[in-house]
Amino acid sequence: MDLKPSGNLKIDTFSMRIGDIEGVELDRLHALSLSVGWPHRAEDWQFLRESGEGFVALDDIGRVLGSAMWFAHGAGFATVGMVITSPRLQALGAGQWLMNRVFEKVAKRDLRLNATRAARRLYLSLDFQPEKTVYQCQGIARLQTMGKSTNTRGDVRSLDAKDIPAVIALDAAGFGVRRAALIERLFAHSAGYGLFKGDTLNAFALCRPFGRGHVVGPVLAESDADAVAIVRPHVADHTGSFLRIDTHMDNGEFAAFLSHSGMPVFDTVLTMSMGKRLSDFAVDGATAPVTYALASQTLG
Ligand SMILES: CC(C)(COP(=O)(O)OP(=O)(O)OC[C@H]1O[C@@H](n2cnc3c(N)ncnc32)[C@H](O)[C@@H]1OP(=O)(O)O)[C@@H](O)C(=O)NCCC(=O)NCCS
The missing domain is CATH 3.40.630.30 (Gcn5-related N-acetyltransferase (GNAT))
Structure with a gap:
């Protein structure tokens, strides 16, 4: 049968x-x-x-x-x-x-991650604590002509290998943890701009190929104006092509600059931590640099 x-x-x-x-x-x-x-x-x-x-x-x-x-x-x-x-x-x-x-x-170890919406419940059940929203900004880059900042403290120039120690130190001050090996590896894959006053590096932005185009990050600066000054040349370099930046900033001059440069908010994720909270890593003092853009959602 x-x-x-x-x-x-x-x-x-x-x-x-x-x-x-x-x-x-x-x-x-x-x-x-x-x-x-x-x-x-x-x-x-x-x-x-x-x-x-x-x-x-x-x-x-x-x-x-x-x-x-x-x-x-x-x-x-x-x-x-x-x-x-x-x-x-x-x-x-x-x-x-x-x-x-x-x-x-x-x-x-103290842990930090960036949780997608799909993963939030998983991480909450594992006792990760919600911290800050990350705005994933992306699109076809275009250089905005308006709002060119005048408040930057210093001159912008391309970074080269001799700047790596200063980049590592500035990143550590903003990120809260020294990550020398990672920064060196990122540097080798990236183009970088720094804001210098004399020989002192006050802000920097790296940019490397990633995903659909390029990603700008990490970006460390002490003010919106400085952050705009060092991201702007990357936008100019990639005008007409896909550019992405992951930032905790949702308002102010820097956030406005991103959306005017063709990179509106595409999605959000949530920075979560276990052990030390983000604020526990903060460096005291008004001039401490701030992470304006992550290296990536995965790397923080
Ligand atoms: C996030 C992800 C890794 C979770 O993996 P998973 O195999 O579904 O996880 P689990 O089955 O162990 O589920 C863990 C918890 O999350 C819940 N969960 C899983 N998927 C969910 C969803 N889409 N919506 C709501 N809750 C969900 C489960 O019910 C479980 O909750 P409980 O412990 O209260 O029962 C998976 O959904 C995934 O790969 N998503 C796409 C990629 C991604 O976003 N990765 C996260 C990067 S931060």
């Missing part, structure tokens, strides 16, 4: 194993991030792998169904990112499973 095949097939057993992200082909990681609509290129994954560590979730035949990474700085701090589970697996506990494996590796 011939049995008519059913139009439905129910599959309810599934197991995954954890693997080191190092051993995975880049195009498999790329396919994972594409599956959740993220813009990362294979090169962006490569950069992240060189900058941090991570796990993947693999099925029985080695397909990559999840990822989670961490980026340690010094002995006591790390950022967490690239937390992805394949859409078919979501809301089944895989995200929490991956994060618990990450916790085993970053125990006792």
Whole structure:
């Protein structure tokens, strides 16, 4: 007797194993991030792998169904990112499973991450504390002619290798944690502008290829006017092409400059922390530099 095949097939057993992200082909990681609509290129994954560590979730035949990474700085701090589970697996506990494996590796460190809307519930359930909104601003860059700032303190010029120590120090003062190795790696992939008074670096902005075009970040400055002064040349360099910047600033001269430069707010994520809060990292003093743009949502 011939049995008519059913139009439905129910599959309810599934197991995954954890693997080191190092051993995975880049195009498999790329396919994972594409599956959740993220813009990362294979090169962006490569950069992240060189900058941090991570796990993947693999099925029985080695397909990559999840990822989670961490980026340690010094002995006591790390950022967490690239937390992805394949859409078919979501809301089944895989995200929490991956994060618990990450916790085993970053125990006792203060943690910071930028949570998408989809991930907020996961991180809240893991005791991350909400901090600040990040505005993901992007679009086709165009140089605005109006509002050219006059309040900048110094001269803008291109950065070169001899400026790296000053860039690392300024980043550390704003970010709250020294991340020399990461800044050096970013520097090697970026064009940079700095605002100098004499020989002193007062502000800087790096810009590198990422995703659909280029991303500006990190940007460290002491005022909106200074931040605009060092981002403006990147906008000029990329006028007519896709440019992105992730910032905590939602109003003021800097935020207005971004939207007038073709980069309106596209989406938001939420900076969350575990352990020390963002304010605990703040440097005392009115002239402390501020992080005007993140290196990226993943790196902070
Ligand atoms: C965010 C993400 C990693 C969560 O992974 P996951 O495998 O679904 O996570 P889990 O199944 O372990 O779920 C963890 C918690 O979040 C809840 N959750 C998962 N997806 C959710 C969604 N889309 N909306 C609301 N809650 C959701 C789960 O119900 C669970 O809550 P509970 O502990 O109260 O039951 C996954 O949705 C994803 O890859 N999204 C796209 C990429 C992304 O945004 N990554 C986050 C980067 S910060």
